[in-house]
Amino acid sequence: MKELFRNAVFRKLFLAAFTSQLGTVVGNMAMVYYIVDTYSEQPSLASTAELMYSLPTLAIFWLVGVIADRFDRKRIAVYSDWIRAGLTVLLLLFVHLDLLVLCFAVLFMRSAISKFFGPAEMGLLQGSINREQYVQASGLNQLISGMFMLLGMSLGAAAYHFVGIKGAIMIDGISFVISGLLLAWGKFPEHARLPNGKSHFRELRLIVLLKDFWSGIRYMMSNKLLLVLISGFLFFGIVNGVFSLLPVFTMKYKLSPDQYLVHSSLITVFLGIGFLLGSFLGPFLIRRYTRTTTLIAALFLASILIGGLGFADRIDVYLVLILLAGITVAPINIVLGSWLPELVPSQRIGRVNALIEPVMMLGHSLALGVISFTFPGLITVTWLHFALAICTAGVSFFYLISLPRLTANGLAAVNEA
Structure with missing residues (x-):
């Protein structure tokens, strides 16, 4: 540092x-x-x-x-x-x-x-x-994100x-x-x-811009490891979409209908504290266990904690679980934030980086659309948590199946020793 x-x-x-x-x-x-x-x-x-x-x-x-x-x-x-x-x-x-x-x-x-x-x-x-x-630079960025979230x-x-x-x-x-x-x-x-x-x-010229943009997509499609990592951002977008409404919905319709504004704000505070703690922990885990192991394990642990949030029937229990979830999510962001610059050459990093946000936005929009049509008539707050947990676990298994094979085949531009 x-x-x-x-x-x-x-x-x-x-x-x-x-x-x-x-x-x-x-x-x-x-x-x-x-x-x-x-x-x-x-x-x-x-x-x-x-x-x-x-x-x-x-x-x-x-x-x-x-x-x-x-x-x-x-x-x-x-x-x-x-x-x-x-x-x-x-x-x-x-x-x-x-x-x-x-x-x-x-x-x-x-x-x-x-x-x-x-x-x-x-x-x-x-x-x-x-x-x-x-890794250190990505950890610092996550630290700042945690502070602003808090x-x-x-x-x-x-x-x-x-x-x-x-x-x-x-x-x-x-x-x-x-x-x-x-x-x-x-x-x-x-x-x-x-x-x-x-x-x-x-x-x-417009034709030049479109040609450059298409070359960035072709590069991403040709690099299987990069494609797998960025594909996961679709699911992260779904998670972000659900979570943008979940704190308010949980307090308003389940745990604290009368004081939901105060308690939904507390969720953001505890999540931010978790991000800060996880930002310090993430670089150590990556050095100790490699990026692949840290990413898969953190996603799986996060899915368990998010599922546990659905069972929580007390505000204090919910806040503790949110804190732990924040600690597990921060290393995920550090892994991805530090891995992509190693996989992508400087000549293409702008185009590849610019593709991540629209992929996440697609997942974000899909999640909000589903919630608009199903909540609260067809799905409860508890099942929103379960759906989110299933999504997170799905990404974990997706990476578990694909990442070890790709890194073992030498397709990563990073030493996973």
């Missing part, structure tokens, strides 16, 4: 990603509180705001990875931050003028621009650290309460400026910034 932070380039990249994510969490959560407060008689508006964050994925997922692989990744990440900072100024203006439709339009554009940041940042990270440090709602609520929606939006915009400056000051290696050589935007 110390070696990572001795790397000045990694420090700037890490701080930039942290700052950018901090501003996004504070701004987005404050915006939800503002809409719920101001338009309390129209709760659907809060759902519409959430759609403005998720819909851009389906619109531009085919483009972001191609851009990250073809052009200067440092500039892409910097401009992503600075363009979002400019859009945040517009958002502040439209909130002041109470133009909600235009606020939604800006939220959509900001979310679309943010999609270019991830693949570019992944490429810069891959080219700026040693292969042996991927504190994100509270940070947004505190910003909205103490500085108001305009103050929260200003914090959001300043964070993007700081993140952009940190990236602009970073001296990234040439091979990390331009893995495929220099290109010019005047050369950009």
